[in-house]
Amino acid sequence: MTEIAKPRDDVVKKSARKPLQAAIIGAGMAGILAAIKLRQRDIDCVVFEKGDSVGGTWRENTYPGLTCDVSAHWYTYSFARNPEWDSLMASGQAIRTYFERVANEFGIVPLIRFNDEVVKLHYTDGGWDLLTASGHQQHFDIVIVATGVLHHPNIPHFERIETFRGSVFHSARWDHQVELDGKRIGVIGTGSTAAQLTSALVPRASRYHLFQRTAQWVLPRENTPYTEKDKARFRSDPGALEQLVSELRSKTMKGYATAVIDANSPELAEIERICRESLEGVRDPDLRRKLTPSYRAACKRLVISDSFYGAIQHPNAALVTSPIQRIEPEGVRTADGVLHELDVLVLATGFKVDRFIRPAQVTGRGGIDLDDVWADGPKAYLSISVPGFPNFFFLNGPNSPVGNFSLVEVAQHQIEYILKLVDGIRFGEYAEVNATEASMQRFEQERCEAARKTVWVTGCDSWYLDKNGVPASWTFSYDRFVDETRAPQMSDFEVKTSCSQADALIAAPQ
Ligand code: NAP
Numbered sequence: 001m002t003e004i005a006k007p008r009d010d011v012v013k014k015s016a017r018k019p020l021q022a023a024i025i026g027a028g029m030a031g032i033l034a035a036i037k038l039r040q041r042d043i044d045c046v047v048f049e050k051g052d053s054v055g056g057t058w059r060e061n062t063y064p065g066l067t068c069d070v071s072a073h074w075y076t077y078s079f080a081r082n083p084e085w086d087s088l089m090a091s092g093q094a095i096r097t098y099f100e101r102v103a104n105e106f107g108i109v110p111l112i113r114f115n116d117e118v119v120k121l122h123y124t125d126g127g128w129d130l131l132t133a134s135g136h137q138q139h140f141d142i143v144i145v146a147t148g149v150l151h152h153p154n155i156p157h158f159e160r161i162e163t164f165r166g167s168v169f170h171s172a173r174w175d176h177q178v179e180l181d182g183k184r185i186g187v188i189g190t191g192s193t194a195a196q197l198t199s200a201l202v203p204r205a206s207r208y209h210l211f212q213r214t215a216q217w218v219l220p221r222e223n224t225p226y227t228e229k230d231k232a233r234f235r236s237d238p239g240a241l242e243q244l245v246s247e248l249r250s251k252t253m254k255g256y257a258t259a260v261i262d263a264n265s266p267e268l269a270e271i272e273r274i275c276r277e278s279l280e281g282v283r284d285p286d287l288r289r290k291l292t293p294s295y296r297a298a299c300k301r302l303v304i305s306d307s308f309y310g311a312i313q314h315p316n317a318a319l320v321t322s323p324i325q326r327i328e329p330e331g332v333r334t335a336d337g338v339l340h341e342l343d344v345l346v347l348a349t350g351f352k353v354d355r356f357i358r359p360a361q362v363t364g365r366g367g368i369d370l371d372d373v374w375a376d377g378p379k380a381y382l383s384i385s386v387p388g389f390p391n392f393f394f395l396n397g398p399n400s401p402v403g404n405f406s407l408v409e410v411a412q413h414q415i416e417y418i419l420k421l422v423d424g425i426r427f428g429e430y431a432e433v434n435a436t437e438a439s440m441q442r443f444e445q446e447r448c449e450a451a452r453k454t455v456w457v458t459g460c461d462s463w464y465l466d467k468n469g470v471p472a473s474w475t476f477s478y479d480r481f482v483d484e485t486r487a488p489q490m491s492d493f494e495v496k497t498s499c500s501q502a503d504a505l506i507a508a509p510q
Contacts, residue, residue, distance in 0.1 A: 028056015030146035030395035050117035065200025066092030069304035083234030159326035189348035295460035381435030390432035430495035439492035
């Protein structure tokens with residue numbers, strides 16, 4: 001049996017703590033978390049952020065209707081609960097404000113270099129040489145990558161899009177100068193983003209067109225408001241708030257977490273039943289048929305909305321299912337020959353999800369290039385560490401749990417695990433640590449094996465699948481994720497001591 005590393009803070013260390021310098025890449029939810037946790041251990045850190053403010057995805061996405069469909073109290077740091085959430089699911093703006101507030105309250109903002117994108121990381125002399133776009137260079141002992149998954153917009157090629165006379169932009173690059181009220185608006189895509197846009201824009205548009213390539217399963221969920229009385233109770237009774245978080249978590253876990261990893265589970269059947277029942281509410285049989293997916297529920301990420309079907313049935317709204325042929329100056333021409341005239345065209349076409357730290361160039365031990373290591377797709381042992389890249393850790397990295405979970409909670413489990421590895425460096429037990437090739441391969445084999453049972457491989461295309469059709473996500477149970485990230489199994493890691501550490505060991509009195 002492999003041994004479990006003990007929590008370092010409980011171990012009496014004879015050696016002095018080594019002062020460490022950490023680079024954190026990204027000042028979104030995970031980067032703020034990493035900075036707070038490192039500072040709590042007196043580890044110096046610099047956060048590199050290419051944008052001009054904190055918040056990550058909640059800074060980049062500002063589209064009308066933006067809401068986080070994961071319950072707000074669960075999508076909150078456990079050490080900074082927020083009794084003030086207005087409703088079960090919070091708006092994008094409220095979430096952005098929350099992360100800004102936490103970053104301020106925990107003193108993280110002064111540690112951030114804004115508008116400074118990391119372009120190069122090179123492992124040398126037992127640490128990382130970092131270079132930014134502005135030419136700033138600095139050496140760090142450890143690097144924590146917190147760059148997010150849904151970050152680089154996917155902008156498909158649409159023939160002659162440059163000829164469009166109206167305004168066109170991706171949903172994550174919203175142009176707030178563009179007038180929407182009374183305009184003819186088109187949205188391409190039917191994912192979570194497009195569903196939220198549809199609910200928000202149909203009432204404002206003179207005519208609304210939703211260009212659907214694939215129908216989506218939509219799970220209804222009412223966004224119940226919290227009353228002032230609820231909030232007062234959460235403020236005065238943290239126990240009640242924790243109880244609520246626990247209930248919200250277990251509700252999702254009981255149904256969704258089992259459903260996605262077992263396509264034959266009764267939980268998935270139940271989700272499908274609820275979705276179908278809600279779809280039955282669409283009155284026009286032709287529209288209902290067009291909205292009916294031809295694959296299993298949750299194969300693509302479930303859309304959560306109790307307003308989408310209502311909005312798409314509005315007299316102003318049209319669901320266009322004929323494929324897009326080209327864009328013309330006046331609008332979108334579909335394969336059936338119809339020109340859909342538009343003033344505004346929104347590409348709700350998703351994200352390139354295999355980038356992570358890239359396009360930054362990352363070279364590890366012996367000059368190995370992360371691009372080469374990931375030629376077949378991004379991989380990391382337990383989503384956290386890559387062989388050959390010492391002291392280099394991911395939050396919400398490759399194959400991390402994604403979907404309808406709280407990524408805040410996921411990142412919290414991961415940072416605690418990473419800190420245990422960092423403690424080994426801090427207390428002089430070793431100078432370098434990274435997963436072994438063998439543990440990486442074993443993890444990947446098990447992950448791909450487990451993928452066979454998941455709903456993600458039951459016959460749909462989605463951003464969960466990598467270029468080989470293998471789910472690029474955590475294919476085990478969520479319980480296993482929690483279990484495995486409790487503490488590192490050190491036999492899965494390769495560690496190296498520095499010359500000075502070896503000398504100290506030799507010189508140490510017996
Ligand atoms: P998405 O789920 O990847 O959906 C992209 C949509 O664009 C799909 O409907 C896709 O059609 C369509 N599309 C892509 N290329 C196209 C083309 N060439 N022609 C026509 N249609 C095309 O993207 P998203 O809606 O932005 O959501 C991405 C992820 O962000 C979500 O899965 C979720 O994890 C996260 N998100 C979360 C929330 C939340 O409330 N928590 C809200 C929004 C987004 P096909 O299905 O046919 O490929």
